[in-house]
Structures are given as structure tokens and as C-alpha cells.
């Protein structure tokens with residue numbers, strides 16, 4: 001996977017407009033739908049247990065996010081996830097806040113235990129908590145806590161038998177064997193709510209068109225980071241950044257990714 005491959009996957013998303021079924025949190029719902037539309041994907045949010053199995057099976061990917069979890073929603077996630085698994089629809093999981101409360105941690109573990117998750121995407125603290133590792137959070141960006149993020153990602157991938165994407169100052173994607181490091185993005189991403197949640201759904205759109213889950217996640221994170229870098233140049237603060245970022249998710253193309261993308265195997 002190199003910058004040209006990243007651009008190729010992006011073009012495939014834009015040509016095929018994959019349906020991404022999201023069961024996500026109430027904070028980021030609108031931003032996620034708009035971000036997926038800007039990318040060129042087709043978002044749908046569907047939560048009722050009566051319909052999630054039918055929606056998941058016609059989707060290109062199912063994205064599960066426990067940001068504002070409750071029992072009804074978790075029941076729907078399990079129904080949707082089992083339907084996706086039966087119909088070979090990839091499942092992408094964001095364990096928002098794993099470690100913050102026992103309920104979140106237990107629910108995250110239950111979902112990865114009971115479902116076949118293709119990709120789990122979180123910050124370092126969340127991924128560490130899903131696998132029961134110690135991880136010290138310093139400030140907002142857990143990725144800067146000094147721990148070995150690459151080692152953590154590999155350990156999680158081997159333990160959970162899934163592709164793991166850890167985001168932060170640098171992003172790591174691994175299946176436990178092949179590992180990519182992406183050095184794109186901008187710190188202002190941490191000043192807009194839901195940029196982590198949106199990137200998980202963007203990974204969903206990419207894995208809908210690129211079945212190699214490591215390649216899909218690495219491509220999505222590179223594209224997302226480049227869009228953020230370009231948007232940050234025109235933004236005066238978090239407010240105008242959010243708008244500029246949505247614009248750049250739609251506007252950037254092959255040239256921008258080839259020029260600014262930073263993706264390497266480590």
C-alpha cells in the first residue's frame with residue numbers, strides 16, 4: 001500500500017458510493033452522515049431491532065460505536081452484527097470510552113467476543129482497555145503518552161484476531177503481521193467532537209470497496225489525515241476547521257494524496 005494505492009481506493013469509494021450502516025452515538029450522528037456524504041459514501045443510521053438485520057445485510061459495511069450506549073442499542077448492535085457476519089458484510093467497531101466505566105469496557109469486550117469484527121479503531125487508551133493492558137493517559141491525546149503504540153496495536157490484533165487501527169499523533173494499522181504507520185493529520189482534529197468516530201465510519205466506507213482490511217484502514221486514515229492538514233491551513237479555529245474539513249473530505253483527490261500522504265510499513 002503506497003500513496004497511489006490510497007488514492008485508488010478513494011476513487012473506488014467515490015465511484016461506487018457504498019452504503020455504510022452506522023449504529024453510532026447521539027453526539028456525532030449528523031457529523032458522521034455529513035462526513036460520509038462528503039467522502040462520496042452513502043450513510044444510513046438505523047437502530048430499531050426490527051430492521052437492523054435487514055439494513056446490515058444490504059450495506060457495504062456496518063459500523064458500531066458505543067459512544068452513548070444503552071441496553072436497547074447494544075441488543076440492536078448484536079442483531080445487526082450477526083446479520084452482517086452471515087452476509088459477509090465487514091463490521092468496523094469503535095470502542096468509544098472503553099476503560100472509562102466498567103459497563104463500557106465489558107460491552108466492548110462482549111461485542112468483539114460475540115461478533116466477527118473486521119477492524120477495531122480507537123485511540124491507544126481504548127484499545128489497551130479492550131485487551132486489559134495498562135495505558136497511562138496524559139492529556140487529551142493518549143497516543144502521546146509515551147507507550148509503544150505499535151507494540152500495543154500488534155498485541156491487540158493478535159489477541160482479538162482482527163485488524164487494529166490506533167489513532168493519535170501518528171496512526172498505526174496492523175493485522176499483527178503487516179503494520180502501517182501513517183504520519184498525517186493535525187492536532188486541531190482533537191478540538192472537534194466526533195473526528196475519531198467519523199474516521200471509524202470512513203474506514204467502513206473504505207473496507208466496503210477494499211476487502212483487504214489492513215489496506216482499507218491504512219488508506220482511509222491517510223486520506224483523512226491529508227484532508228485535515230489541508231483544511232487546517234484555511235481554518236481560524238475549531239468552528240471553521242469543522243466546515244473546511246468537510247469541504248476537503250469532498251475536494252481532495254489523487255494529487256493531494258500523492259503529494260502529502262505519509263504511509264510506510266514498519
Ligand SMILES: Nc1ncnc2c1ncn2[C@@H]1O[C@H](COP(=O)(O)OP(=O)(O)OP(=O)(O)O)[C@@H](O)[C@H]1O
Pocket residue numbers: 096122123141167168169170171184185186187189190192193194195196197198199221224225
Ligand atoms: N496530535 C495529533 N496530531 C495529528 N493528528 C491527530 C492528533 N491526534 C489525533 N489526530 C487525528 O485525529 C483523528 C481522530 O483520532 P483520535 O485519536 O483523536 O480519535 P478519538 O480519540 O477516538 O477521538 P474522539 O473520540 O474525540 O472522536 C485521527 O485521524 C488522528 O490521526
Ligand SMILES: Cc1ncsc1CCO
Pocket residue numbers: 025027028067068096193194196197
Ligand atoms: C462527547 C462524547 N460523549 C460520548 S460520545 C462523544 C463523542 C466523541 O466520541
Ligand SMILES: [Mg+2]
Pocket residue numbers: 096097122123196197
Ligand atoms: Mg473516539
